[in-house]
Amino acid sequence: MICSKAPGKIILFGEHFVVKGLPGIGMAVSSYAKACVEESDKNTVLSKQLGLVYDEAGGVGFGSGFEVIFKLIASMGCSKRARAYIDSSIFMGSGMGSSAASSVALIHALMRFCGLDPSKEVVSRIAFEAEKAVHGKPSGIDNTLATYGGLLYYRSGVFERIDIKWPEEYSLLVVNTGIHRETGVVVKEVLDLYERRREVLEHIYRAAEELVNQALAMLRRGDFENLGELMNINQGLLYTVNVSCPKCEEIIWLLRRNKALGVKLSGAGRGGIIIALYRKKDLEGVRQLLKEESLVVSLDEQGVLSIS
Numbered sequence: 001m002i003c004s005k006a007p008g009k010i011i012l013f014g015e016h017f018v019v020k021g022l023p024g025i026g027m028a029v030s031s032y033a034k035a036c037v038e039e040s041d042k043n044t045v046l047s048k049q050l051g052l053v054y055d056e057a058g059g060v061g062f063g064s065g066f067e068v069i070f071k072l073i074a075s076m077g078c079s080k081r082a083r084a085y086i087d088s089s090i091f092m093g094s095g096m097g098s099s100a101a102s103s104v105a106l107i108h109a110l111m112r113f114c115g116l117d118p119s120k121e122v123v124s125r126i127a128f129e130a131e132k133a134v135h136g137k138p139s140g141i142d143n144t145l146a147t148y149g150g151l152l153y154y155r156s157g158v159f160e161r162i163d164i165k166w167p168e169e170y171s172l173l174v175v176n177t178g179i180h181r182e183t184g185v186v187v188k189e190v191l192d193l194y195e196r197r198r199e200v201l202e203h204i205y206r207a208a209e210e211l212v213n214q215a216l217a218m219l220r221r222g223d224f225e226n227l228g229e230l231m232n233i234n235q236g237l238l239y240t241v242n243v244s245c246p247k248c249e250e251i252i253w254l255l256r257r258n259k260a261l262g263v264k265l266s267g268a269g270r271g272g273i274i275i276a277l278y279r280k281k282d283l284e285g286v287r288q289l290l291k292e293e294s295l296v297v298s299l300d301e302q303g304v305l306s307i308s
C-alpha cells in the first residue's frame, strides 16, 4: 500500500476580520489525516471514522471532493483504479481543516500510486478544487496549510510563510466544543452586523489588524510568553462581533483559570474548536478537567509527506 499523511490546521489570529481583507495567521498542527491506496477494479474511499464515503460504481459520494480528485488525477493520465483508506485524528466539522487534510493526503498517495510527481503546487491546486465541491467558497488556507505545513500570514488570498521554530516548551491545547456550525452562515451574520454598526465596528477591525501585525512580530521574536495576551484580546474582538458561544466561554474561562497563557476560539466560532497556548509543564492534569475531547499539538513544519 502507498500511504501519505497531511496535517490539520488552526487559525491562530484574525478569523472573520480576514473576510474584509485584513490579515490573519494560520498554522498547520501535528494532528493528521492518513490516506493509503491500493490497486482495485473501481475507485472507492473508505474512511475509518465515516465509513464508505465514495464508490464510483455504487453511487456513493457523487458531487463530493473525492469525485473531483479521482477525475482530476485521471485527467493527468492515470488509468489505474484505487481502493483508498482514510484515517484521521483531526476533529471533523470543527474548523480544523479535516476535509482538506484528507484530500491532500489522498491526492499525494494517489499521484505516487499512478507514478505522477506529487509536487506541492499540484497537490494543493487539486485539493482546492475538491474543497470548492465541499465548501463552496473556501479561502484556500486549509489546502495550503495541509500541503505545505508551517505558519502562514495571509491577506486577501496571498499566503506568506512565517519561518520560525516552535519552541519545545510550549504546546497548544485544542478543545472540541462538539458544536457544529456552518461557516458561511456565521460569516454572513458578522458581515450584516458590520454593515449595521459600521462606525463602531471599523475600530474593532482596525484593532484586529494591529493585533495580527503585533502577533507576527512576536512570533518572529519567539516571544511566546506574550503571545497568549494577544490571543485573549483576539477572543475579545471575536466576542464583540458575536461569534462566541456559552460553551465556548465556559471552556475558555476554565482554561484561563488553569494556567493557559491565552485562549480563544479558532475559525468561524459559535462552537467548533477552542485553542489555548500553554507552557508544556502547566498542561498536566488540565485535560482531565474538560468534559470535551481535546488534543495537544504543536507546529507541523512539513505538510504532506509519504509515510510508506
Ligand code: PMV
Pocket (backbone or CB within 6 Å): 011, 014, 015, 016, 017, 018, 019, 094, 095, 096, 097, 138, 139, 183, 187, 266, 267, 268, 269, 272
Ligand atoms: O471554520 P473555519 O476554520 O474554516 O474558519 C473560517 C474562517 C473565517 O474567517 C470565519 C471565514 C474565512 O473564509 O476566512
